[in-house]
Amino acid sequence: MLSTLRNAWRIPEIRKKMIFTLLMLLVFRLGSAIPVPYMNKDAIKAIFESNQGGLLQFLDLMAGGNFSKFSIFATNIYPYITASIVIQLLTIAIPSLEEIAKQGEEGQKKIGRYTKYGAIVLALIQASGYTFGLFSGALETTNALQTSIVIISMIAGTAFLMWLGELITEKGIGNGVSLIIFIGIISALPAELINMYKMVRLGLINIVAVILFAIVALLIIAAVIAIQEGERRITVQYAKRVVGRKMYGGQSTHIPVKVLMSGVMPVIFASSLLALPQTIALFTKGGVSEWITKYLTPQGSVGVWIYSIFNILLIIFFTYFYTAIQFNTVEYAKNLQQNGGFIPGIRPGRPTSDYLGKVVNRVVIVGGLALAVLSILPIVLSKIFGMNVNFGGTAIIIVVGVALETVKQLEAQMLMRHYKGFLK
Incomplete structure (x- = not known):
């Protein structure tokens, strides 16, 4: 990541975009x-x-x-x-x-x-x-x-x-909305760490619980990186075509089906919707507020489990939803057929579309479940060990995911300029 940032900084056009992004995020923090x-x-x-x-x-x-x-x-x-x-x-x-x-x-x-x-x-x-x-x-x-x-x-x-x-x-550089959320969460991290340190000093939190939470956080970071980088490669063969005296095609390539095509958007969407009951609880008083807090928020004894179940279901739903928008199997199969491409052992057209849909569904369920489990793990652990930690799995996934996506965009822009320079 550091080498990518360093190499990107050397390219004047990308450097201008990076400076612009940093200035806009500075405007957000000043506001x-x-x-x-x-x-x-x-x-x-x-x-x-x-x-x-x-x-x-x-x-x-x-x-x-x-x-x-x-x-x-x-x-x-x-x-x-x-x-x-x-x-x-x-x-x-x-x-x-x-x-x-x-x-x-x-x-x-x-x-x-x-x-x-x-x-x-x-x-x-x-x-x-x-x-x-x-x-x-x-x-x-x-x-x-x-x-x-x-x-x-x-x-x-x-x-x-x-x-x-x-x-x-x-x-x-990157998705503006995601970066605004990212910089907001990052800005709150130092205060969270200082608060945790004070609570350990006062004996309100067990140091063993803090160490365990830190290990879980590191494992979540490693898992998010592994999921973001993971992909299933579907082999594609292009038929040979003779045009005039020249032969075209015949090469073999692959379709990279990412384990997590949707990135961190399912987590952002799920956390946004799950914040609604918590917001309503703040606006209401008496029995209604107490009921919402107990049964629909992670602060409640029952709510932590209900919240976790809904969080899992929403993340999986939005993972499928976003993948369906981004990866249209029917259009992909049509484009392959028009360009003389086919998946070995699969007939072009509808069978190719069905096969791609089956592969994508299998890959997406793995990514969605992994995201869901990682997001609720710190919440459950905090409840078990009696820790009031706000910087949970959702925040960690968003921070790591947005950072990875931004670096990938930098790499893509660097690659594009490399090819442009080669063609010149």
């Missing part, structure tokens, strides 16, 4: 320091201290610390992620949306627009919930205009992050 007006910071701090090791800490970790600071990015990029899940599911369910999605680049622009509208609506609901519900005790407004400014500030923060993510994807 995280801008507080929402008319909010009492001491009251917000008191709310977080009263919920030490609870739901707020996990949501704050995924928001990159913007939640506890109650900055303009308090609602973060997650309304956009939730909206994109909803729109993609509706695209399958509603024929008119499916037709729009098939209209090429213009259709994708329309779908992107609908996603942004949905994100703004969700950000409005979330910002209103924070203002009038969870943090109503910290609100220091005297009229409707000031209250509107509080809500609009958070909605504008989410809209800005959507724009920033697209800008990074277009002009920088």
